[in-house]
Amino acid sequence: MFVFEREQYIHTIGGVRIGGVPGETPTVLAGTIFYSGDKTVTDSKRGAFDKKAAEDLIHRQDEQSALTGNPCMVQVFAESTPAMLGYLGFVADMSSAPILIDSTEAAVRLAGLRYAEESGFLDRAIYNSLNISATQDELNMLAELRPTSAIVLAFNPRDSTIAGRRAVLEQPQLGRAGGLLATANELGISKPLIDTATTAMGAGAGSSVSFVMVAKTVYGQPTGSGIHNAPASWAWLRKLKKTNRAAYEACDISSGLLIQSMGANFILYGPIANSDRVFPVIAMADVFAAESLRDEFGVEPAENHPFHKLL
DSSP states (O other), rough: OOOOSSOOOEEEETEEEEEEEEETTEEEEEEEEOOTTOOOOEEETEEEEOHHHHHHHHHHHHHHHHOOOOOOEEEEEEESHHHHHHHHHHHHHHSSSOOEEEOSHHHHHHHHHHHHHHHGGGGGGEEEEOOOOOOOOHHHHHHOOSSSSSEEEEEOOOOOOOOHHHOOOOOOOOOOSSSSHEEEEEEEEOOEEEEEOOOTTTTTTTHHHHHHEEEEHHHHOOEEOOOOOOHHHHHHHHHTTTHHHHHHHHHHHHHHHHHTTTTSSSSEEEEEGHHHHHHHHHHHHHHHHHHHHHHHHHOOOOSHHHHHOOO
């Protein structure tokens, strides 16, 4: 594969190592649960859900992680504060994996972050996300809670090119002197995870993939994205899904390979129900990367890497 001249940081979040050069550490995979449309949810406002079905999905992802050697994270999405608190308590008890705290509402995300602090699992909580729409109130609360890890979203609504994505990370944002990475550092986020901000196909999706390698080259921080959102929102593919569901699923599941080949360290792969299809695909690519890294550059992959577990 390839290596970078710049030092590649590896962060440990909740016992999971994430970062490094392709093939050095396994790609970390995050499945989403309780999202809009998740069949386990019966009332998204109150946070009512089928506990047995949710438990099975979380355990299945853990099993796939143990089988392949690819660490996992659980991305928890909630529409309200009561739902977020209930979801987080449940997931924290079900799995020891890191948890991404996600919502379209900043107040819900922040309530989840405070709950993680009060419940003693802030060390494995990842705030999703710090982005250019953050208000001063949100920044003040983050400064108070001081999470060590957060997704730093390189989304630029005015410019979806690589230059535009770099601009939000490097140039003054949110009324501060620096970009989002500098702001993250000021807030105590010492373990940032750069999300290249997948946009729709035809609206910058290609640059979001290419930016993985650029971000790794320039910043050295762990980088990835929810790349599955691009094919999932592709009008042509959605239409094809009606007559050829297998083709739709193949594109959705394999999309992670696009950013993995660019050096991605983590992939937000979408519904956690897809874990048994996603993990083997990504593990296969990790084996390729690790073998190349070892043979060409003399770097031995981590002990728990798919290269060692699956060969």
